[in-house]
Amino acid sequence: MDNFIIVGNMNIILWILTTVLLLLSFFKDKKKTVIALKKASKKMLNMSTLFFFVMALFSLAIAFLPPELLHNYIGKDSGLKGVFIALGFGSISVMPGFVAFPLAATLKMQGIPYYVIGAFTISLMTVGFVTFPLEKKFLGARVAVIRNILSLVVTIIAAIIIKIVFGE
Amino acid sequence: MKEVSQNSKNEQSIYSSSKKKRKKKYILILFIIFFLGFIIYSYLNNFQEGQKTGKIFFHTLYEMLKILPFAFILIGLFEVWVKKETVIKHLGDNSGLKGYFWVLILASFTVGGLFTAFPLAESLRKKGASLKVIFAYLGFAGIVRIPMTIFEISFLGLPFTVTRLSITIPLFLLIGVFIGSILNKKDFHFNQG
Numbered sequence: 215m216d217n218f219i220i221v222g223n224m225n226i227i228l229w230i231l232t233t234v235l236l237l238l239s240f241f242k243d244k245k246k247t248v249i250a251l252k253k254a255s256k257k258m259l260n261m262s263t264l265f266f267f268v269m270a271l272f273s274l275a276i277a278f279l280p281p282e283l284l285h286n287y288i289g290k291d292s293g294l295k296g297v298f299i300a301l302g303f304g305s306i307s308v309m310p311g312f313v314a315f316p317l318a319a320t321l322k323m324q325g326i327p328y329y330v331i332g333a334f335t336i337s338l339m340t341v342g343f344v345t346f347p348l349e350k351k352f353l354g355a356r357v358a359v360i361r362n363i364l365s366l367v368v369t370i371i372a373a374i375i376i377k378i379v380f381g382e
Numbered sequence: 383m384k385e386v387s388q389n390s391k392n393e394q395s396i397y398s399s400s401k402k403k404r405k406k407k408y409i410l411i412l413f414i415i416f417f418l419g420f421i422i423y424s425y426l427n428n429f430q431e432g433q434k435t436g437k438i439f440f441h442t443l444y445e446m447l448k449i450l451p452f453a454f455i456l457i458g459l460f461e462v463w464v465k466k467e468t469v470i471k472h473l474g475d476n477s478g479l480k481g482y483f484w485v486l487i488l489a490s491f492t493v494g495g496l497f498t499a500f501p502l503a504e505s506l507r508k509k510g511a512s513l514k515v516i517f518a519y520l521g522f523a524g525i526v527r528i529p530m531t532i533f534e535i536s537f538l539g540l541p542f543t544v545t546r547l548s549i550t551i552p553l554f555l556l557i558g559v560f561i562g563s564i565l566n567k568k569d570f571h572f573n574q575g
Contacts, residue, residue: 224529225493228452232452235456239459246462249458249462250455250458250459250462254454255454258450258451258454263410263411265446269443270417270439272438274435276438277432277435311534315533315538319537319538322538328542332542332546335534336546336550339530340521340524340554342496345495348496348500349496352503352504352573353572360561361557361561364560365524368550368554372549375545376542376549380542
């Protein structure tokens with residue numbers, strides 16, 4: 215539970231930091247502060263449609279690709295097949311850390327090796343089907359595809375090294 | 383005369399690309415309307431997966447609204463107050479390894495995921511940060527965020543997290559250098575989709 219408190223506090227730190235800096239900026243130069251706020255709202259507005267779109271994809275992915283699904287597919291003796299299932303699931307699905315890591319811990323307790331778990335968590339962090347539209351907006355399709363493929367390669371390398379390090 | 387026709391050609395292409403963008407936007411809005419319709423339908427007809435989707439959607443929306451406006455104000459303040467020379471000095475093409483170190487720290491404090499990482503990357507570019515450093519930042523933003531890492535340590539143990547970080551940080555640094563140096567040659571601009 216401590217973790218939830220720390221993560222909750224991160225928000226409070228963000229709120230306090232933003233308020234303090236905004237006030238400081240306001241007292242130093244009102245004009246500049248107004249420009250900063252205008253820029254902030256323009257950037258948010260500029261992203262709003264895509265934001266709701268990605269959020270919709272995000273919630274559909276969580277609802278229709280629930281963590282239990284991964285749980286059912288990865289067996290104890292899964293080995294290389296397990297790595298690929300973990301990679302695929304991690305790339306396509308999305309879930310917040312407080313869902314993903316308890317799931318990973320459960321898998322570990324059931325005897326799934328670290329390298330399969332790593333393939334899942336690292337691809338979850340770095341490869342994003344759902345966030346692809348967002349990435350495409352900022353980087354263009356080609357760069358976004360390259361970035362995601364390279365992230366997949368990093369995940370595979372990491373899984374191999376984790377296998378060696380933990381000797382599983 | 384030649385220049386004039388060139389200009390009107392440019393204007394035409396800008397016009398048609400903005401038209402395309404608008405069309406894309408309408409498709410997205412249509413999807414969102416269908417999505418909301420689907421949620422309402424699910425609640426009326428007791429469709430469980432749909433209800434779950436709705437719950438997750440509004441919950442994440444609420445969580446994001448607690449973060450994003452503040453993060454964007456910080457980006458706005460950054461654009462107004464931080465001088466271009468400062469960014470060039472610390473994150474520019476000649477900043478060396480130090481530049482990557484700073485964005486590693488920045489990435490660990492990034493909140494709101496890619497929704498804030500991309501706009502921030504765009505601002506950094508405007509201020510003269512190196513593309514290599516920026517793409518390293520985008521990679522780091524996925525793997526070193528503090529809240530996520532704390533969860534990971536408590537559920538999978540410190541040895542796993544240390545191993546993962548010591549593999550992925552250097553690799554994403556290399557990816558940043560790789561993509562950045564290619565795009566440097568190609569006159570790359572953010573926000574082109």
